[in-house]
Amino acid sequence: MRQLAAILFADMTGYTALMQENEQLARTKRQRLKEVLEATIPQFHGKILQYYGDGSLSIFNSAIDSVHAAIEIQQQLQQSPKVDLRIGIHTGDVIIEEEAIYGDGVNLASRIESLAVPGGVFVSEKVFDELRNQEHIQTRELGYFELKNIKQPTRVFAIANNGIVVPGRNEVRGKTAAPINRLAVLPFVNMSADPENEYFSDGITEELLNALTRVDGLQVTSRTSAFAFKGKNDDIRDIAIQLNVDKVLEGSVRKAGNRVRITAQLINAADGFHIWSETYDRKLDDIFEVQDEISAIITNKLKENLSFSQKTVPAIKSSIKNITAYTHYLKGLHFKNKLTPGDTRKAIECFKQAIALEPGYAEAHAMVAQCYCQLGTQGQMIPHTAFEIGHQYADKALELDDTIAEGHVAKAMTYLYYDWKWQAAYDSLQKAIELNPGAVVAYDLLGFYYITKGQKAQAVKVLEEAEQIDPLSPIIIRSLGMTYIFAERFDDGIGQAEKLLEMNPEMRSAIELKAWCIGLKGDWQTALEYFKEFHRLTNHPLKGMMGLGHAYARLGKIDKAMECIHKLEQRELDEPDSVIDGDFASIYLALGNLDKTFYYLNLCIDKRLGPVAYFIEYPPYRVVKADPRFSALKHRMGISTEAFPSK
Missing domain, CATH: 1.25.40 (Serine Threonine Protein Phosphatase 5, Tetratricopeptide repeat)
Incomplete structure (x- = not known):
């Protein structure tokens, strides 16, 4: 029988050693553990399926019930005679045959339990999604971990109620592979007197990020997730946990007249140690050399662990020489990343100004194409007009330079959203990802492609990969949520909506996503209330x-x-x-x-x-x-x- 269940693994620590030292005490503690489990688990509507050695496996219909049971068990076992117990919980599909239980969900719950500390309760992200609105259950994020025989890094949370042991990240880290060569480039701070120069510091960040993405063996968190921390003073270690990185690059930019000062530092996330820092005072015309130099230094600092052979970073390639054109381009990126139709139109104007000054500016042509395609897709322009222009600019971008991913992404958008040339779209997206493995927009479009071809499981896989690269991107979180709907995984879709609502409780797209998930589960009355709220927020x-x-x-x-x-x-x-x-x-x-x-x-x-x-x-x-x-x-x-x- 297949069912969705919350799986709770509990394992007594130190039992074997205690048996050798004091067999009677070991047996007493084991018996006490069994009594507490058998009294508590049924109380919270759970069922003990198996005992094995000094551990047990139980299942619950509700993740919330399983966590309440775990808290009660740990609080009781703190009393004398104290029993050191690790608990791990995950929800997933399981197959139950007689008293045996199978499934990937069981394996992951077991790995999470092995990661836990004595007196602690560790839960997966799926369980955490169920707990978000439970006022009586406190949690603390521990970050991502590489678990044995689990393909993707697993995001783990610790229950933090009274009486429950909550370890630091470093206490857990020794049990599993820590992320290696994963870098986040945080938004460089604008130190200029003019706040209007914000676009310039953002642009410097983005250019560095794009250069480092092309380094073989280095995994770089995508822009959206890194920029989620803009203007915040979060601890570097907390940022690293959320982004699952081991190194962080941060810095500042001060622009005055024709001079620019860039300060950059590379930080080891585990302890906050500054691996390297440098300040550059240069003419604005030398900005590309500075970006190139910073990228090369960072690569050199990480080269001991990088897998590629040449130990060099590809230079930041630019088809332009005009600093004013570059400035317009950075302003265009600033508006494009705001995602609203009005800002998209402003971005187009900025990119066109850059092209007027530098007709050979391939990146600017690609961005104009993407912006028009976006307007056509959203119904903000007549599609025929939008995509005809999109084609022209995408073709010009590829003619000028076919080694930039943005041009191939733009061409894929025209094929997918207008021409319906499916194979050509797929080929363009594969080329974009080959050129820039961190180009999450290409993964998003690839998910769209797989849905149109009826390959929903593949679409889910691609979008889950994209979320690993860009875990705080609202676009990717929402796209994955939509893909879960296509796969009829409505609870998972609700979980994605909750992530978005945590970022912004009035995010229209999140409310709409949640409404569809709830309605398609069968509760259209509740869905209606969410749709009413969505309508209200459109103003x-x-x-x-x-x-x-x-x-x-x-x-x-x-x-x-x-x-x-x-x-x-x-x-x-x-x-x-x-x-x-x-x-x-x-x-x-x-x-x-x-x-x-x-x-x-x-x-x-x-x-x-x-x-x-x-x-x-x-x-x-x-x-x-x-x-x-x-x-x-x-x-x-x-x-x-x-x-x-x-x-």
Whole structure:
């Protein structure tokens, strides 16, 4: 029998040694442990499945119950005669046959227990996600650990309630492989008198980060996660735990006139020791040489552990000589990274100003292309116009320099979102990742590709890899959450939404993600309340209608659903450049009107709204897939029939 369960491993420490020293005391402690387990675990609705040596394995239907049981057990065992016990908990799929239990979840729970300390309770990130809103359970993050026979680094938390032992990271570190050659480049601080120079210090950081990403054997945390600590005074060791790195590069930039002073220091995360620091006073025209020099020095400092042979870092490659053009480019990155349509348009202007001064600026061409593709995908521009421009700039970027990942990413966006040239998109993304393994936007797009091909498990795998590279990126966290929905792992999707809401309790995309997960689990009434909040936060009477209308229809509130449709019709009149046919399709789908659903899906294809190939894989569209008209939709987008299994 397969089921989802919270798995609790408990293991008595020092038992073998105690048996040799005092057999009677060892047996007494073991008997006391058994009595406490058998009294406590059923009290919290758990079941002891196995005893083995001086340990036990129990399962619970609820992760919260399992943690309450673990706390109670440890608090009781602190009393005389004290029993030193390690507890590890994880939730996952298990297979139970008679009294035997199998599954990857069991293996991971066992590894987490072996990592724990006497008197401690360690839990996986999945368990922690269940505990986020439990006021009576305190936790402390210990960071990521490389566990035996577990492919990906595992994020571990310690329960920190009274009476529970909470170790420092270093006390645990000796039990497992610590991260090696993982570097975070924190945002360099703007020390200039003019706060407007913020874009310049951010740009220096980004250029260094891109150069170091190309160093073979060095894993560099992506930009979004590193920039999550901008303006904060977090302890370097805490930052390293959250980003799973062993080295941190930080610094400052002071720009005045034609002079720039850059200070940089490389820090060992475990103890805060400064491995290296340097200050550079240079003319602004020499900025590329300074970046190159810093990158080479850092590589040299880490070379003892790096796997590549030449022990050198690729130079920061730039197709430009004009410092003013470079300044416009950095401003463009500043706006592009804000992600809103208005800021994306500002970014386009900055990148175009850079190109006007330096026509051969490949990176700027690539960024213009990406920005237009983004506007076309979001329905903020007529797709035909947006992607025609996107193609032109992407082609020019690759003509100027085909060794930068950004150009291949831009080309992949045009293939995926507009041309529906699936193989060409895949090839472009593979090339981008080959050129820059830290280019998480390429992983995000690759996840989109796999969803359109019906390969949901592969999409999950790719996005989970991206989250390892960029663990604090809202875009990646949300994309993985969406991918969990496609894979019908709705609880995991809720966990991703909770991560986002922890960053920002009013993040619209997180609230929408959580609403869909809850609704697709079957609770459309609760989902409706979240969709109402999402609509409120759009601050527009005609926006945020799709989820709202879908939920009303699912609840049988037909008049309310039709009211949402009428508001969408009004928005079409008010915003003729917007493309919202997918919103209509979703509401009519929930109303059970397949004729209207197909009508609007075909309009999406007519208007080349790229995401239609993606969202028809959403679980509610299963009924659409069973309709004979569905194969015609796929044919129009160049997707083979077998790519979309009906079950």
